[in-house]
Amino acid sequence: MVTLEDARRIIAAAEKKAAEIGQPMNIAVVDGGGNLVAHVRMDGAWIGSIDISIKKAWTSRAFDITTQDLATHSQSGGQFFGIHASNEGKVMVFAGGIPLKKDGKVVGGIGVSGGSGEQDSTVAQAGEAAF
Amino acid sequence: MVTLEDARRIIAAAEKKAAEIGQPMNIAVVDGGGNLVAHVRMDGAWIGSIDISIKKAWTSRAFDITTQDLATHSQSGGQFFGIHASNEGKVMVFAGGIPLKKDGKVVGGIGVSGGSGEQDSTVAQAGEAAF
Amino acid sequence: MVTLEDARRIIAAAEKKAAEIGQPMNIAVVDGGGNLVAHVRMDGAWIGSIDISIKKAWTSRAFDITTQDLATHSQSGGQFFGIHASNEGKVMVFAGGIPLKKDGKVVGGIGVSGGSGEQDSTVAQAGEAAF
Amino acid sequence: MVTLEDARRIIAAAEKKAAEIGQPMNIAVVDGGGNLVAHVRMDGAWIGSIDISIKKAWTSRAFDITTQDLATHSQSGGQFFGIHASNEGKVMVFAGGIPLKKDGKVVGGIGVSGGSGEQDSTVAQAGEAAF
Numbered sequence: 066m067v068t069l070e071d072a073r074r075i076i077a078a079a080e081k082k083a084a085e086i087g088q089p090m091n092i093a094v095v096d097g098g099g100n101l102v103a104h105v106r107m108d109g110a111w112i113g114s115i116d117i118s119i120k121k122a123w124t125s126r127a128f129d130i131t132t133q134d135l136a137t138h139s140q141s142g143g144q145f146f147g148i149h150a151s152n153e154g155k156v157m158v159f160a161g162g163i164p165l166k167k168d169g170k171v172v173g174g175i176g177v178s179g180g181s182g183e184q185d186s187t188v189a190q191a192g193e194a195a196f
Numbered sequence: 197m198v199t200l201e202d203a204r205r206i207i208a209a210a211e212k213k214a215a216e217i218g219q220p221m222n223i224a225v226v227d228g229g230g231n232l233v234a235h236v237r238m239d240g241a242w243i244g245s246i247d248i249s250i251k252k253a254w255t256s257r258a259f260d261i262t263t264q265d266l267a268t269h270s271q272s273g274g275q276f277f278g279i280h281a282s283n284e285g286k287v288m289v290f291a292g293g294i295p296l297k298k299d300g301k302v303v304g305g306i307g308v309s310g311g312s313g314e315q316d317s318t319v320a321q322a323g324e325a326a327f
Numbered sequence: 328m329v330t331l332e333d334a335r336r337i338i339a340a341a342e343k344k345a346a347e348i349g350q351p352m353n354i355a356v357v358d359g360g361g362n363l364v365a366h367v368r369m370d371g372a373w374i375g376s377i378d379i380s381i382k383k384a385w386t387s388r389a390f391d392i393t394t395q396d397l398a399t400h401s402q403s404g405g406q407f408f409g410i411h412a413s414n415e416g417k418v419m420v421f422a423g424g425i426p427l428k429k430d431g432k433v434v435g436g437i438g439v440s441g442g443s444g445e446q447d448s449t450v451a452q453a454g455e456a457a458f
Numbered sequence: 459m460v461t462l463e464d465a466r467r468i469i470a471a472a473e474k475k476a477a478e479i480g481q482p483m484n485i486a487v488v489d490g491g492g493n494l495v496a497h498v499r500m501d502g503a504w505i506g507s508i509d510i511s512i513k514k515a516w517t518s519r520a521f522d523i524t525t526q527d528l529a530t531h532s533q534s535g536g537q538f539f540g541i542h543a544s545n546e547g548k549v550m551v552f553a554g555g556i557p558l559k560k561d562g563k564v565v566g567g568i569g570v571s572g573g574s575g576e577q578d579s580t581v582a583q584a585g586e587a588a589f
Contacts, residue, residue, distance in 0.1 A: 068239050098360015099505055100243045104235045108199050112231040127506025141534035144575035147551035150542040152509045153415070243361055244389025247414045272403035280412040289409035313406035330501050362505045366497045370461050374493040 067096040067165060067173035071196060072103040075165070075175055079192030083107060083179070090179035090188050091118035094165075097172045099123045107179070114178035120155050121162030121176030121189075127152070129171045132162035133186055161185030163193045198227040198296060198304035202327060203234040206296070206306055210323030214238060214310070221310035221319050222249035225296075228303045230257045238310070245309035251286050252293030252307030252320075258283070260302040263293035264317055292316030294324045329358040329427060329435035333458060334365040337427070337437055341454030345369060345441070352441035352450050353380035356427075359434045361385045369441070376440035382417050383424030383438030383451075389414070391433045394424035395448055423447030425455045460489040460558060460566035464589060465496040468558070468568055472585030476500060476572070483572035483581050484511035487558075490565045492519045500572070507571035513548050514555030514569030514582075520545070522564045525555035526579055554578030556586045 072094035083090040089107035091114040096102050101122075106115055121132050128135060138145040139158040149156050160182035165173035175196075177189040203225035214221040220238035222245040227233050232253075237246055252263050259266060269276040270289040280287050291313035296304035304327075308320040334356035345352040351369035353376040358364050363384075368377055383394050390397060400407040401420040411420050422444035427435035437458075439451040465487035476483040482500035484507040489495050494515075499508055514525050521528060531538040532551040542549050553575035558566035568589075570582040 069236055072236075096360070098243065098358070098362060100237070100360060101235060101246045102237050104232060105200055105203075106231070106233050112229065115232045124506065128504050141539075145552055146529070146533060147542045147549075148510070150547045151513060151550060152506055153547065156506065242390050244386065244414055244418065248410070251413060267408070271408060277403075280409045285412045285415065287409075288413060290407055331498055334498075360505065362499070363497060363508045364499050366494060367462055367465075368493070368495050374491065377494045 067094060067102055069102055075192040075195050076103060076105055078195035079175065079177060079188050080105070080107060082188045082191035086184060086187065088180040088184050090177050091115050092192065093118040093122040093176045095122040095126050095174045097126065099126045110179040117157060117178035118176040121157045121178060122174040123155055123176070124157045125162035125164045125174035125176065126171060129164055131164065132157050133160035133182070136160065161189050163189045165193060165196050198225060198233055200233055206323040206326050207234060207236055209326035210306065210308060210319050211236070211238060213319045213322035217315060217318065219311040219315050221308050222246050223319070223323065224249040224253040224307045226253040226257050226305045228257070230254045241310040248288060248309035249307040252288045252309060253305040254286055254307070255288045256293035256295045256305035256307065257302060260295055262295065263288050264291035264313070267291065292320050294320045296324060296327050329356060329364055331364055337454040337457050338365060338367055340457035341437065341439060341450050342367070342369060344450045344453035348446060348449065350442040350446050352439050353377050354454065355380040355384040355438045357384040357388050357436045359388065361388045372441040379419060379440035380438040383419045383440060384436040385417055386419045387424035387426045387436035387438065388433060391426055393426065394419050395422035395444070398422065423451050425451045427455060427458050460487060460495055462495055468585040468588050469496060469498055471588035472568065472570060472581050473498070473500060475581045475584035479577060479580065481573040481577050483570050484508050485585065486511040486515040486569045488515040488519050488567045490519070492516045503572040510550060510571035511569040514550045514571060515567040516548055516569070517550045518555035518557045518567035518569065519564060522557055524557065525550050526553035526575070529553065554582050556582045558586060558589050
């Protein structure tokens, strides 16, 4: 279970980190079914990243993996190359999505988009740490 | 302009009304470009209404009209019947979406989904009033 | 939670009923997140109903309602007319989808497609009763 | 012809192998028309792999080839690079899909998704062997 209260705490921590590094972000949280619980777009964040943040969160839950790790298997020549064409284009294979775990079990995901892959990851990690 | 701070104030007012009437809701706010600023799904709200709340907000901005009013023109026999097939399915023609205005100009939209048409409208109005 | 074992028991009961009424069916079961647990197409059942059965199951979970009841609100003039255009076309507004409940809470859905609305409903009810 | 009885025998064999290697899987079987006959998601298997398993089965039938073999031609620089963008995104170009043959003729396909490429292939082979 990821409640709306959980999602807000996660998003608040991610926003704080985004402000610290000076990069406005889209931040999304999904529950165990991969369904959106909450999303925010910080003022000035890219509008093309609304969709990406939501899909990164979904991807992390859908495959129980960070999208950064998934990326390493999904490049040309990798064992999962082509996975980005599945699920109606919902699979994001670049950094910024992290599974949310409780007692070792994946129960949701956070997705962040709006900066470089490293920035997105840093902000997502801050969010995840607040879960 | 609809800032994230605006969106949060609007959502807070809508959530308060939803709690009062005892119906958990999805609530979404879009800016003047029709792009999502924030979304929340209250605990227990329908997962099928995530998409609908976002699209109601978009529709209200896209046509500068409440989705309830748009509905009256979009039934079979009406002048806009079939509009729901346009815009890749983003046009919602039932109550719950309201334009957000500043100085008489539409600058965004709120969309609510999770109950009857009347409940959705009531909650959306509470949100709009907080803008 | 709807386990694969649950889904198989539900499907077996639905298949038995379909055989009794002499109409081969597509039968699908989704979990609480709306995600498919299992699907079967009985020999001779319509191939166009594969998709419909899965989407009826999803719809019942997504809105906590039978698709037969949703139909009554989704006709032209009804409060939910146009809902079939939402969720990328996943909302089915005709009979054959029933929520699966545990302790009064919706935790999944069954969807049946392959015959008349009445036949689909009858088979779905038989499946639901086995949960 | 791939009957539902065939599909169940194939799936049972694949499930047995998946249990042996300790990796829960999505398993799908399609018929000669590429249309789904049956799908199961084992408890704990990735929800993002529902779609992939069905599309791997389709791909194997659609091109009369294992998706592992198709992968070798579909990487950047290969003769089929870009094929994953065709057919509305239904073409999966990574291991886990195998054609089902009868008297040397392809009459269906099995698709498995939920682990590494090697695991998916191993489980799909076990399923195919039961046909």
